Amino acid sequence: MGEVSFSYQQFGIEIGHLESTSFSGILQSYSNSKIAILTDENTHKHCLDFLITGFQGLNSAEIIVVPALEESKDLDICVYILETLSEAGFGRKDLLINLGGGMITDLGGFVASIYKRGMPFIQIPTSLLAMVDASIGSKTGINFMGLKNQLGTFSSARNTYIDKKWLQTLPTCQWNNGFAEILKNALIADEKFWTTLMEISNLKEQLNDSVIQKAIDIKCEIVRQDPKELGLRKILNFGHTIGHALESYYFNSKMPLSHGHAVAIGILVESEISLIKLGLPKFEFEQIKKVILKNYSLQIPDDYLAIWQLMQHDKKNDLGKVKMSLLSRIGSCAFDQIVDLEEFKMAFEKSVELIR
Ligand SMILES: NC(=O)c1ccc[n+]([C@@H]2O[C@H](COP(=O)([O-])OP(=O)(O)OC[C@H]3O[C@@H](n4cnc5c(N)ncnc54)[C@H](O)[C@@H]3O)[C@@H](O)[C@H]2O)c1
Ligand SMILES: [Zn+2]
Structure with missing residues (x-):
């Protein structure tokens, strides 16, 4: 998608020490309001x-803790x-701060978006x-009825503060x-960024602010162009059609598979499909394979049909067809690509061989 020119700041996102951002000023503007902080057990600790x-x-502040x-x-x-907010007398102009990982920001954002038809929330x-x-x-x-993200809203946070200090305690x-x-953001939109990421051998040491900033910029530019996922935004789902199905598969069987690990496997299998269907060059596929196998210990079930069944619930599907976002080159992604069972099976089985 070429040089990214849009700035994430236009989305109310600030990157850097929380103390140096607009956060305290925002809190002042809520000094006559109620504030709740949603955490899970780990971010609480x-x-x-x-x-x-x-x-x-x-x-x-009212502190709300949920299981991690x-x-x-x-x-x-x-x-x-919702009951906690209601019993504490929160109104629609009061504030919810979501302090946690994606589970908390998704959950808290959802609750805030429906409470009294929407109350302001801040993502930390x-x-x-x-x-x-x-x-x-x-x-x-x-999640709903064993399926990922089945209930949700499009709802913007008042502000989002990205501060790397929290990562010190992250496992x-x-x-x-x-x-x-x-990795996914680089693969769909920015070959140069991918080259930078390929060099990373020690994530904790080499992941600097500029890498985080670049990844955020790519997402923001895509969202700016297509906020409601009518077209282009679907490319952010590269690796996710299969990733989400794997996540649901392991979620239902109570064996944990994190979202990112599921997406990493999804990237591998969907790159294999990209090779067959969109002519992703073999040497680029090999690069992707190397990076994924280097950074992830992967688990994959033998049961391709179970995964295919779960893929039928993907929100990108249309008229009963499975649609994926696939790579034609590293840095170039096409959406709404119809994939049939044969193509999926071939790619999935090749990936099972690679992983096992
Ligand atoms: N809304 C979206 O656009 C979007 C995009 C991607 C993922 N998601 C969702 O995000 C969720 C995954 O997010 P996640 O991987 O952050 O999971 P998570 O929130 O479950 O966090 C992972 C683990 O890290 C712990 N943790 C978080 N911050 C910590 C810290 N600073 N120190 C110590 N422990 C900490 C959590 O308690 C948890 O145990 C999934 O539910 C996924 O569907 C949403
Ligand atoms: Zn994701």
């Missing part, structure tokens, strides 16, 4: 203290949060994945989780 001690306006599990993106938990993503992906782009949502596997989305 590792991140909340800093926030409360660092910012005066938060001393009396993907299963918390659930209707029952929404009801619990604390995982790498939430920083570069989940907390930006205005999609909120929860190593969660770094790789977020890195999958960064």
Whole structure:
């Protein structure tokens, strides 16, 4: 998509030390309002203290804690949060701050978007994945009937603050989780960025602000052009048709597979399909394979039909056809590509061989 010229700042996103951003000013503007902070058990333990001690306006905030599990993106938990807000007398002009990974930013964003027809919310993503992906782009949502993100809204955060300090307590596997989305953004939109990412051998040491910023910029530019995912935005779903199906597969069988790891496998299989269908050059496929196998220990089931069945629920599908976003080159992605069972099976089985 060429040089990215749009700036993420136009989406209310600020990158850098939270203390140096507009956050305290925003809190001042809510000094006569109620403020709630939504955390999970881990961000409650590792991140909340800093926030409360660092910012005066938060001393009396209502703290809401939910279990640190993907299963918390659930209707029952929404009801619990809505009841808490309601019982504490929150109005539609009060503020919800979501402090956590993508689970929290999705869940809190969703609750805020429906409470009294929408209350303002601020995203403070604390995982790498939430920083570069989940907390930006205005999609909120929860899982429903064993399927990912089946209920949701498009709803914009008032502000989003990206501060790398939170990553100090993030477990190593969660770094790789977020890195999958960064890889994906490079693959769909920016070959030069991909070349930079290929050089990374130690994520924790080499992941600097400019990498995070570039990944965010790519997403923001795509979202700016197509906020409601009518066309172009679907390219952000590269790796996700299969990724989401794998996530649902393991979610239902109660074996954990993080979103990023599922997307990493999805990137591998969908690159294999891109090779067959869109002529992705073999040497580029080999680069993708090398990077994925280097950064991820992957799990994949033998049961391609179960995955195909789950793919039938993908939101990009149309008229009963499975549609994917696929690469024609690294840096160039086409959406609405119809993939049939034979093509899927061939690519999936090749990936099973690679991974096993
Ligand atoms: N809305 C979107 O556009 C979008 C995009 C991508 C992903 N998502 C969603 O995001 C979710 C995945 O996000 P995630 O990977 O951040 O998962 P997560 O929120 O479950 O976080 C992963 C783990 O890291 C912990 N954690 C987070 N920050 C921490 C910190 N600073 N220190 C210690 N532990 C910390 C969490 O407690 C959790 O155990 C999925 O539900 C996915 O569907 C949404
Ligand atoms: Zn994703």
